[in-house]
Amino acid sequence: xxxxxxEGRKDRPCPVANKCGGCRYIGMPYAEQLRQKQKxxxxxxxxxxxxxxxxxMDVPEHYRNKVHAVFDFQKGRGIVSGIxxxxxxxxxxxxxxxLEDRKADEIILSIRELAKSFKYKTYxxxxxxxxxxxxxxxxxxxxxxxxxxxxxxSPILPSRKNFVNALCKLHPEITTIVLNxxxxxxxxxLGDKEQVLYxxxxxxxxxxxxxxRISPKSFYQVNAVQTEKLYGKALEYAALTGSETVIDxxxxxxxxxxxxxxxxxxxxxxxxxxxxxxxxxxNGKLNGIKNVDFYQNDAGKFMVQFADAGEKADVVFxxxxxxxxxxxxxxxxxxxxxxxxxxxxxxxxxxxxDLEYLTGKRCRNDAGASGTDxxxxxxxxxxxxxxxxAGNYRVEEITPxxxxxxxxxxxxxxxLRI
Numbered sequence: 220x221x222x223x224x225x226e227g228r229k230d231r232p233c234p235v236a237n238k239c240g241g242c243r244y245i246g247m248p249y250a251e252q253l254r255q256k257q258k259x260x261x262x263x264x265x266x267x268x269x270x271x272x273x274x275x276m277d278v279p280e281h282y283r284n285k286v287h288a289v290f291d292f293q294k295g296r297g298i299v300s301g302i303x304x305x306x307x308x309x310x311x312x313x314x315x316x317x318l319e320d321r322k323a324d325e326i327i328l329s330i331r332e333l334a335k336s337f338k339y340k341t342y343x344x345x346x347x348x349x350x351x352x353x354x355x356x357x358x359x360x361x362x363x364x365x366x367x368x369x370x371x372x373s374p375i376l377p378s379r380k381n382f383v384n385a386l387c388k389l390h391p392e393i394t395t396i397v398l399n400x401x402x403x404x405x406x407x408x409l410g411d412k413e414q415v416l417y418x419x420x421x422x423x424x425x426x427x428x429x430x431x432r433i434s435p436k437s438f439y440q441v442n443a444v445q446t447e448k449l450y451g452k453a454l455e456y457a458a459l460t461g462s463e464t465v466i467d468x469x470x471x472x473x474x475x476x477x478x479x480x481x482x483x484x485x486x487x488x489x490x491x492x493x494x495x496x497x498x499x500x501x502n503g504k505l506n507g508i509k510n511v512d513f514y515q516n517d518a519g520k521f522m523v524q525f526a527d528a529g530e531k532a533d534v535v536f537x538x539x540x541x542x543x544x545x546x547x548x549x550x551x552x553x554x555x556x557x558x559x560x561x562x563x564x565x566x567x568x569x570x571x572x573d574l575e576y577l578t579g580k581r582c583r584n585d586a587g588a589s590g591t592d593x594x595x596x597x598x599x600x601x602x603x604x605x606x607x608x609a610g611n612y613r614v615e616e617i618t619p620x621x622x623x624x625x626x627x628x629x630x631x632x633x634x635l636r637i
Contacts, residue, residue, distance in 0.1 A: 240305025268614035279624030286323035323356035359424035360443035427478035456634035463533035473499030522551035543569030
């Protein structure tokens with residue numbers, strides 16, 4: 220297995236590990252973590268095909284380039300910053316984290332001290348009063364650019380200019396500071412309104428040979444080192460020759476699609492998040508790529524419309540959320556009948572469920588659907604049968620990738636062929 224650093228030793232303990240709940244493997248040597256994750260993937264997925272060895276990290280620490288801290292006021296402590304205790308909204312104070320970028324942690328601590336000196340009040344979820352709610356830091360792994368997002372309950376930051384100057388003096392490496400307004404009683408971190416206080420309001424980073432613009436709300440993989448390996452394996456599985464029509468479903472800011480564009484005839488990216496689509500379009504222009512089109516749409520709906528219009532695709536990249544794909548999306552996929560499907564999964568359990576569907580090992584179930592939905596599903600099922608694709612996909616191989624060391628999360632990339 221790759222990434223055997225830590226064999227035979229206990230990784231240094233975290234003082235808040237029991238309260239945090241994020242690092243379930245915190246006391247386990249890294250090589251053993253990889254073995255556990257390999258075993259999990261094999262138990263779930265080996266019935267479908269070959270399982271390669273998990274790709275681990277050489278240095279499995281401080282890999283998170285996106286760091287979020289919640290701010291609170293606690294009796295006897297004053298202003299604290301940290302994370303919510305697992306399953307609660309009680310803030311566990313954190314000074315530094317084994318997983319997070321070191322510079323990001325330093326900046327958060329500086330903001331905490333500045334908040335005290337500027338006499339800012341932290342937001343109280345029970346009363347709805349207070350100003351400072353969260354801080355979000357994003358760090359460009361390759362470029363070193365740093366974005367600071369101050370999440371406040373009001374668009375007014377007292378002594379704004381002095382605060383920004385003080386923070387930049389402490390950390391001149393900061394390239395942009397954004398004020399995000401979240402004045403709703405919600406568990407969501409970011410609100411809808413933003414003001415740029417310093418810099419351009421975004422950062423850039425390089426991934427898979429492309430430059431990407433990252434805004435506060437953009438989805439961007441938090442472990443750039445492993446993302447390079449994950450996407451590299453996905454592109455290897457796609458086996459593009461230069462003439463293919465490729466769909467990048469759930470495309471985010473266009474990372475996979477733009478990386479594939481140089482080896483494809485045409486790439487179509489689909490993403491529901493409007494901010495991410497805007498970033499994807501900008502990223503295409505930023506890299507001088509002209510054979511990619513991005514659409515704001517639900518990936519499942521787009522695939523259905525694409526299939527109903529009689530369009531064809533040679534390769535489909537799909538990178539759904541943890542809940543996996545939808546049956547409507549997979550029915551459309553079966554109708555399109557691409558030669559290769561490259562499924563990037565962040566949850567082996569939902570990957571297992573979806574592979575059952577795509578390989579024909581599980582029949583569609585109309586029970587419980589409304590009359591209209593059941594009718595549409597039957598119609599899609601009829602098209603699938605007419606196309607002769609039901610059960611035709613086979614899993615060629617699966618490669619697990621450890622994107623989140625010290626946690627129990629597992630990513631995998633899977634190649635399916637007709």
